[in-house]
Amino acid sequence: MSKADSGNPGGEHRLSRASVHRFSLYLRHAERLLQEGASKVSSSQLGEALGINDAQVRKDLAYLGNLGQPGIGYHIPDLITALRRCLGIDRPWPAVLVGAGNLARALLRYRGFQRQGFTFVALFDSDAKKVGQQLDGLMIYSPDKIPAVISQTGAELAVLAVPAPAAQAVADALVSAGIRGILNFAPTVLRLPPHVSLVSVDLAVQLEQLAFLVHLGQPEP
Amino acid sequence: MSKADSGNPGGEHRLSRASVHRFSLYLRHAERLLQEGASKVSSSQLGEALGINDAQVRKDLAYLGNLGQPGIGYHIPDLITALRRCLGIDRPWPAVLVGAGNLARALLRYRGFQRQGFTFVALFDSDAKKVGQQLDGLMIYSPDKIPAVISQTGAELAVLAVPAPAAQAVADALVSAGIRGILNFAPTVLRLPPHVSLVSVDLAVQLEQLAFLVHLGQPEP
Numbered sequence: 001m002s003k004a005d006s007g008n009p010g011g012e013h014r015l016s017r018a019s020v021h022r023f024s025l026y027l028r029h030a031e032r033l034l035q036e037g038a039s040k041v042s043s044s045q046l047g048e049a050l051g052i053n054d055a056q057v058r059k060d061l062a063y064l065g066n067l068g069q070p071g072i073g074y075h076i077p078d079l080i081t082a083l084r085r086c087l088g089i090d091r092p093w094p095a096v097l098v099g100a101g102n103l104a105r106a107l108l109r110y111r112g113f114q115r116q117g118f119t120f121v122a123l124f125d126s127d128a129k130k131v132g133q134q135l136d137g138l139m140i141y142s143p144d145k146i147p148a149v150i151s152q153t154g155a156e157l158a159v160l161a162v163p164a165p166a167a168q169a170v171a172d173a174l175v176s177a178g179i180r181g182i183l184n185f186a187p188t189v190l191r192l193p194p195h196v197s198l199v200s201v202d203l204a205v206q207l208e209q210l211a212f213l214v215h216l217g218q219p220e221p
Numbered sequence: 222m223s224k225a226d227s228g229n230p231g232g233e234h235r236l237s238r239a240s241v242h243r244f245s246l247y248l249r250h251a252e253r254l255l256q257e258g259a260s261k262v263s264s265s266q267l268g269e270a271l272g273i274n275d276a277q278v279r280k281d282l283a284y285l286g287n288l289g290q291p292g293i294g295y296h297i298p299d300l301i302t303a304l305r306r307c308l309g310i311d312r313p314w315p316a317v318l319v320g321a322g323n324l325a326r327a328l329l330r331y332r333g334f335q336r337q338g339f340t341f342v343a344l345f346d347s348d349a350k351k352v353g354q355q356l357d358g359l360m361i362y363s364p365d366k367i368p369a370v371i372s373q374t375g376a377e378l379a380v381l382a383v384p385a386p387a388a389q390a391v392a393d394a395l396v397s398a399g400i401r402g403i404l405n406f407a408p409t410v411l412r413l414p415p416h417v418s419l420v421s422v423d424l425a426v427q428l429e430q431l432a433f434l435v436h437l438g439q440p441e442p
Binding site for chain 2: 017020021024025027028029049050051087088089093095101102103105106107109110113115116118156157159161180181182183187189195197198199201202203204205206207208209210211212213214215216217
């Protein structure tokens with residue numbers, strides 16, 4: 001569903017989407033350990049906590065440079081810094097949120113975003129009753145303000161939480177305004193130019209996958 | 222992040238997670254075409270609409286049996302029936318939703334679930350102020366009612382929309398009560414017994430993946 005990695009400047013430094021996903025999990029776990037007061041973690045502890053095999057963890061973390069010390073493990077603050085740099089989240093990412101409904105409320109209050117440097121700087125909604133109101137301290141603008149607001153705020157990412165029929169037109173407007181990546185929750189396939197990255201999360205597809213796994217587990221009648 | 226397919230009764234009928242994901246997309250698109258009044262669709266039309274190559278579409282759909290007619294394509298209602306049967310959603314799936322916050326509101330109002338046969342039959346929340354209230358016509362129960370409510374409603378799937386620290390305890394209670402699959406939105410790794418299926422959606426990980434794709438597209442400074 002999502003665009004393949006493109007424009008990789010490093011050649012040999014190419015990471016698969018699966019690796020990036022694991023790096024996100026390592027980061028989340030390392031941050032939790034640090035909060036709990038730990039200062040070191042071994043690859044086997046990481047693997048055990050995340051259900052990833054030891055060899056894979058060591059291989060992944062080797063990609064970050066010479067971080068681990070034999071018999072001691074990884075210094076957690078260094079590991080976090082290296083993972084954040086690798087993931088490109090060692091700097092803030094201003095983002096806009098399009099669609100000021102229930103999903104938007106949930107996303108705005110989802111603490112994980114803020115903690116990882118993702119800051120919502122503006123909201124858009126086509127409902128005239130919402131335009132001009134605030135949600136969690138953020139102004140809701142009409143979609144025709146997309147170019148002006150994106151230019152003013154320097155937003156680079158956009159989260160689409162609009163109904164499927166509206167999604168492509170909104171995406172086109174965001175792309176024209178200079179947005180570089182879209183996280184799409186609308187249950188539809190978006191067409192974006194190659195320089196814009198896309199990650200799609202279709203909630204019904206996730207639930208279908210779960211039903212299918214459960215269905216497979218059933219003996220045939 | 223999610224458990225591999227387990228207990229596959231068909232042997233040769235094993236489908237990868239990626240195939241199941243594509244089947245969900247075919248289904249969504251076929252349903253849309255039917256709504257728009259179409260009765261036939263070709264593999265190349267499906268592939269073009271979804272950004273999947275023609276050969277892959279034909280290979281996937283061949284798995285459903287002899288559905289396509291050369292030069293004509295697929296009869297859409299038959300295709301929908303076969304896809305729904307294959308995905309295990311040719312019957313209703315009663316589900317419970319744990320955590321009655323903003324994400325729960327968004328999920329309850331997300332029409333895609335209802336359309337695919339997923340019906341929320343009860344809500345749980347540990348907030349005493351919410352217990353006994355209704356949300357979208359559904360009663361909110363205390364989590365200590367999980368065994369009784371799941372037994373009464375016959376719910377098979379559960380959606381977890383609770384904070385990370387609460388997730389494992391809730392999952393354990395759901396598993397003890399007989400739930401067979403969990404869709405987890407809490408940003409944490411859940412440990413489940415092998416007979417229970419898991420699909421996890423970590424929203425911050427999705428946004429990190431997007432930031433990483435955009436980051437990769439940047440020339441190194």
